[in-house]
Amino acid sequence: MKSLEELKAIRERMQNKVILREGSAEKRIVVGMATCGIAAGARPVLNTFVEEIANRGLTGSVEVSQTGCIGMCRFEPIVEVFEGDERVTYVLIDPAKAKEIVEKHIVGGKPIVEYTIGAAEK
Amino acid sequence: MKELSLNILDIAQNSIHAEAGFVEILLTETAESLKLEIKDDGRGMSEEFLNRVTDPFSTTRTTRKVGMGLPLLKLAAEQTGGYMTITSRERALYPETHGTEVTAFFYKTHLDFTPLGDVISTVVSLVQGSPEVDFLYRHTMPGREVELDTRMLREVLGDVPLSSPDVLMWIRESLTEQYYGEAEQSE
Numbered sequence: 001m002k003s004l005e006e007l008k009a010i011r012e013r014m015q016n017k018v019i020l021r022e023g024s025a026e027k028r029i030v031v032g033m034a035t036c037g038i039a040a041g042a043r044p045v046l047n048t049f050v051e052e053i054a055n056r057g058l059t060g061s062v063e064v065s066q067t068g069c070i071g072m073c074r075f076e077p078i079v080e081v082f083e084g085d086e087r088v089t090y091v092l093i094d095p096a097k098a099k100e101i102v103e104k105h106i107v108g109g110k111p112i113v114e115y116t117i118g119a120a121e122k
Numbered sequence: 123m124k125e126l127s128l129n130i131l132d133i134a135q136n137s138i139h140a141e142a143g144f145v146e147i148l149l150t151e152t153a154e155s156l157k158l159e160i161k162d163d164g165r166g167m168s169e170e171f172l173n174r175v176t177d178p179f180s181t182t183r184t185t186r187k188v189g190m191g192l193p194l195l196k197l198a199a200e201q202t203g204g205y206m207t208i209t210s211r212e213r214a215l216y217p218e219t220h221g222t223e224v225t226a227f228f229y230k231t232h233l234d235f236t237p238l239g240d241v242i243s244t245v246v247s248l249v250q251g252s253p254e255v256d257f258l259y260r261h262t263m264p265g266r267e268v269e270l271d272t273r274m275l276r277e278v279l280g281d282v283p284l285s286s287p288d289v290l291m292w293i294r295e296s297l298t299e300q301y302y303g304e305a306e307q308s309e
Contacts (some may be wrong), residue, residue: 002296007278010289014282033251035191038132039123043240043247050250054287066251068139069189 025063027106028082029053034069040076041094048098049079053096053106062106075120081105125156125225125239126228129198131193131247133160133224140164140222144273146289147245149238149261155204156228156238163250166212175208196227203255242297245270246290253285268300 031037031046046092072078075091079101086109090101097115105111113119123129137145142164150157167175176247178193196206204227213220214283228235245259249272256276261268270293272284 002292002299004274004278007275007289007292010286010292011279011282013288014286015280032137033131033247035132035189035194038128043128043131043243046247046250047243050287050290052247054291059287064250066247107208118240 020046025061026083027062028080029064029069029101029106030080030082031064032068032070032076032078036069036073037076037078040073042077043079044095044097045079045093045098048095049102052099052102056102056107058106072117075117078117081111090115091117091120123194123198123236126198126236127239127244128191129191129195129226129236130158130160130241133195134248134257135242135251136191137162137164137222138248138255140166142221142255144256144258145248146258147260148258149241151230151261151263153264154231156230156235158228159223161221161223166216166220166222166242168212172208172210176206186294192224193271196222198236199226201234202229204228240295242301245297246294249293250285250290253283256261268297270297284298291309 014022029049031042031047031049033042046064046066053059053062054065070078072091077093079090079093079098081088081090081101088105090097090112093101093115097112101112101115123132124136134147136267140162142162144163146159146161147163148157148159176188176196177194192206192208199206203246206224206226208222208224210222210240211220241261245257248257256272257270258273259268259270275284275289275293280290284290
């Protein structure tokens with residue numbers, strides 16, 4: 001059994017940091033996790049974002065959250081990236097594309113046009 | 123769904139939408155069968171709604187959040203010769219004991235049994251999405267048991283959110299260790 005001592009150590013570490021308040025992040029990645037999203041493969045996509053953001057030390061500035069069905073089930077897994085008033089909607093995302101979104105859009109600042117809903121509907 | 127663990131993730135989301143503060147996910151396994159119970163202390167459903175909740179075509183837009191989830195779980199259970207039942211107590215009528223219990227029973231030996239799959243990722247995803255909700259996950263197998271109780275974690279962590287990356291990693295490693303011995307990464 002993993003020790004509770006390790007959890008205590010996490011608490012000590014975290015208490016020295018300012019805990020991020022919900023909504024205070026600069027960027028938000030929202031993954032659709034309703035029945036349609038889950039069936040289409042949203043769970044590994046979500047976990048890829050969570051791990052990539054943590055591994056790149058972006059936890060303070062990028063928030064990863066989950067949402068329900070937005071009515072475009074055939075395009076799931078759907079991922080939305082919010083930054084200020086801007087929203088980019090990515091469709092048919094898999095873990096490899098999720099990694100690419102973190103690298104090019106979140107870190108690099110350039111949305112990947114070919115994965116967006118606009119490109120998919122053409 | 124390709125894995126039962128995906129149905130579990132989906133059904134547990136219903137509990138969260140129903141404003142549950144505590145969700146229990148209990149798996150009881152024998153050589154031949156698997157019983158899944160998901161119990162919550164959410165707002166519950168009216169008898170009228172309960173009666174049509176497993177019919178995918180009775181769902182209206184305002185109740186869309188229930189949708190296909192329960193019908194899919196029911197199908198997964200029944201196609202093995204098993205069953206699914208739901209009981210619910212509405213908050214208005216049962217202010218102290220409201221909540222919903224979904225039970226699904228599967229025959230593992232049946233050809234159409236869907237494997238459990240990556241249940242660890244399901245638990246991690248639930249905690250990540252709803253760090254304010256408490257979860258008890260317990261998987262009882264012949265001769266052993268795997269368990270995670272976020273109430274215990276919360277006691278140690280104080281006001282550090284359960285969705286912190288380090289905490290999520292601890293949860294993943296703890297469950298991996300309990301299932302497979304020495305920790306190794308998955309998904």
